[in-house]
Amino acid sequence: MRHQALSPIEAEAALDGDLHGHAGLRALLEAARGPVQLHELHGLAAATAAFGTAPADGRESGRSARTLASRLAASALAVKIMLACLGAAALGGITYAGVNGNLPGTTHHSPAAPNHTSTSAHVAPPTAVPPGHAVGTRPGTGSTVAPDAALPGLCTSWLVSAHDPNRASDHRFTKLVNAAGDASAVTSYCTALSNPATHANAEHPSSTAHPTPRSQPHPSNFASITPPKPAHTQPPHPKPTPSGR
């Protein structure tokens, strides 16, 4: 039995995930865009490590990608352990803070309050605070303010749950939203909190809605990256050429 052929309109609807009829094709496309599988995230540690070792200004270093890959392979295990600890520490920290009424934003100080100049006392993972830059320390002054120990952990949870459309109304993030001033400013606030160049701004989120990026503000058109300097051997803008570099 011959079935009706797929029309151009139906094909376009299928590409947009809005196909009616043609159950077989619809099932095929739904399966192709199916939920994330665990093995599809196996490279997270290596990618994150590469991101962490990339030059801050995004410019290409003299090392080749192959050399970088070799270095990353050696540190992959450490990164995996770190990431595993991050989730546990953040979740545990948030839970602990909630149970003890010591949520971020409160002015309550217990005698057992941790030393805020030590990153080891924070719920935040090591990478949430730049090395040598204690949370709450204003750059250039060395003085400390009373930071919320759970804020970096909340920031981690906020960023990781970026796909959750209801996170802004999640009661777990209430203190973080309050600290940022507004739900729309939380991501910027968290970015500034973990970025030494903009950390000072994070302490006054209401006056700086956006953190200072490492590159210029982007246009809304198609992807492009800043043109390279002449010394670069690899074009920064990816072109559909076989080299890819």
Add this chain to the structure above:
Amino acid sequence: MSASLESAGDDVLDAARAGNEYAFAAVYRATNPRLLRYATGLVGQDAEDVTAEAWLQIARDIAKFSGDEMAFRGWASTIVRNRAMDHVRAQARRPSFPMELTALDRPSPVDTETLAGEALSTNEALSLIATLPRDQAEAVLLRVVVGLDAVTAAKVLGKRPGAVRVAAHRGLRTLAARLQQPETAEATPEVTP
């Protein structure tokens, strides 16, 4: 568009560009499954190696990237595509580009008939799409799996949007016909031009 796959969001992408590692991890989680599936259509079982190489470049250059999330996916897809070409050449699996999308086993007609009546897995769906001619398979994967619009997909492939649209439509028609009439799929295999 891709209802079952996550989106990182432009704000998280901006945070990653600014150097936030957690935001970068969120971007990875939202993007890599799409890239990996696209790479699977290009190089089959070597897709993880290709995407791993691609992420090294993405991690290095993301600070210089500008654009929204759709544009980011297009940029990342271009990197994956270029890495796939490099990989194929390095492995000498194909004498020259254009490569054939035959790295994955073609499903047998019996498989197709069975799959048409059962719930497809993601891998089975990708295998079926990979049986299409290369240009059609890439167009379908970029539009359906990566979640690109025709214009962005065309930039990835270096073609005009109209050509990508036609290729995607042809690919979908072929797949629909195979799934509706599995008994005829055996007699008319697709041939890569």
